[in-house]
Amino acid sequence: MRIVTGGFSHESNSLNPIITGEDDFVVSRGGEITGLSVFSRHSSAGIIQTLIRAGADVVPTVLARAVPNGVVSRTFYETLKNELLDRARRALAEGPVHGVCLALHGSMKVEGGLCAEGDLCLALREIFPAVPFTAALDMHATVTPDLLRTVDAFAGYKTAPHTDSFETGVLAAEMLRESLTGGKKLYTARVQIPMMIAGEKSETAAEPMASLIAACKELEKPAADRPAMLAASLLLGFPWADCEYNAVTVLVSAFEENSDTADREARKLAEEFWRRRGEFSFRTEHYNSKESMAAAYKAVLEKGERPVFVSDSGDNPTAGAAGDATELLEEILATPEQADRLPTPLLYSGFYDEPAAAACLKAGEGAELDITLGGNWDRLNGRKIPLRVKVKKIAPGFGPYHSDLALVSCRNILISITSKHIGFGDEKLLPALGINAADYCLVAVKLGYLEPCFRSIAARAIMATSRGCSNEVLETIPYRKVRRPIYPLDKDMEWHA
Ligand SMILES: [Zn+2]
Structure with missing residues (x-):
């Protein structure tokens, strides 16, 4: 045959x-x-x-x-x-x-x-x-x-x-x-x-x-x-x-x-x-971005839990979101003194931002420079956030999609940046930047549910129902073509097979 x-x-x-x-x-x-x-x-x-x-x-x-x-x-x-x-x-x-x-x-x-x-x-x-x-x-x-x-x-x-x-x-x-x-x-x-x-x-x-x-x-x-x-x-x-x-x-x-x-x-x-x-309901504890960060800081600083993961679920590239929405980042930057108190840097993986990655690669490891992060694509849920960063590590041509990677620091925050839209669920991405996520006490990641590589090490997983193109609260998405009635948009509807 x-x-x-x-x-x-x-x-x-x-x-x-x-x-x-x-x-x-x-x-x-x-x-x-x-x-x-x-x-x-x-x-x-x-x-x-x-x-x-x-x-x-x-x-x-x-x-x-x-x-x-x-x-x-x-x-x-x-x-x-x-x-x-x-x-x-x-x-x-x-x-x-x-x-x-x-x-x-x-x-x-x-x-x-x-x-x-x-x-x-x-x-x-x-x-x-x-x-x-x-x-x-x-x-x-x-x-x-x-x-x-x-x-x-x-x-x-x-x-x-x-x-x-x-x-x-x-x-x-x-x-x-x-x-x-x-x-x-x-x-x-x-x-x-x-x-x-x-x-x-x-x-x-x-x-x-x-x-x-x-x-x-x-x-x-x-x-x-x-x-x-x-x-x-x-x-x-x-x-x-x-x-x-x-x-x-x-x-x-x-x-x-x-x-x-x-x-x-x-x-x-x-x-x-x-x-x-x-x-059908969320399996992990979930809050808005502000409450998620508050819960994560409390877990690390008061209860000694580590690593605590916070999923930036509204902007999850593995669900097709842009990867450059900024609600959770803005929330973190609003109280940088909280991140400063963490015993290890707050690790945020990460951002899809081609211009920022290119600038970091050009500047090279050890360089300090001004970049903006986010807001290139998802301008509804993100804006360009100006940051003064230090380039800690670069890794050109990573993985099957040949994305350049950069790891930058800003106060006590470490952020990974990709030049291509490859998502942040790949278990080899952080190691390519010399990072073992298990060594960090608070890890924010643009994912929904945690991939097995993160779930296996997470002492606690918190899902931030942040704004972005993979917004988890479907009832708030302004659908125009979806046929109605449909559950859960029309909660009280009846249906039989
Ligand atoms: Zn699928």
């Missing part, structure tokens, strides 16, 4: 004014994708390794990935899509293609509001009208009519924070393989629930997601009254994009002969999800 694969991965935050372009993406092509799959834990690697092990001839096309950010440049998206389609057409010209299996995020949006994955899959379907087509999706996928019309079966992540990307790819590839070897058609039951949820309220280690995900896993095993479903997924959507398709989607993929069971089980899952809607 010969299978076409590839995919796009981007979570596009339509509240963020940055246009994500070519420089922000890492693009692999053809055999390069197969080579990368040996070391990667991405869903694409799960797909390719599974298909190769099954003896398939894999035809990799284009795999494009970028850190969540603002919507994607229309020109660049069209270029990527056309290249992927060209490679798919060439594969077909060279011999029969028996199936398509893609690694997608599901919430990539293009300038003008286009939902990228549905558009891409629709175009691929025109090239391959009759072969089985499966896809791996992020848990925060926004499932559109185009996606449902074109893809036969879906597998979504079952963990948040996401640790099962690879396994999700394996499942997407397995469904395709089973369909082809057994000669059975694929089917997906779908129920959309009019509901939006912030990621920070839906971690899978906590209720109600823990038991809802357990129910999905049960469905993938056979039971006395029904056969095993191929994949049961809860796709939560992405609330920081203003899109008419925002919803929670339950997808149960099965062989077509089991479509009635899939429909029934998808409805049951959706009813249960809706019944428990009131239980």
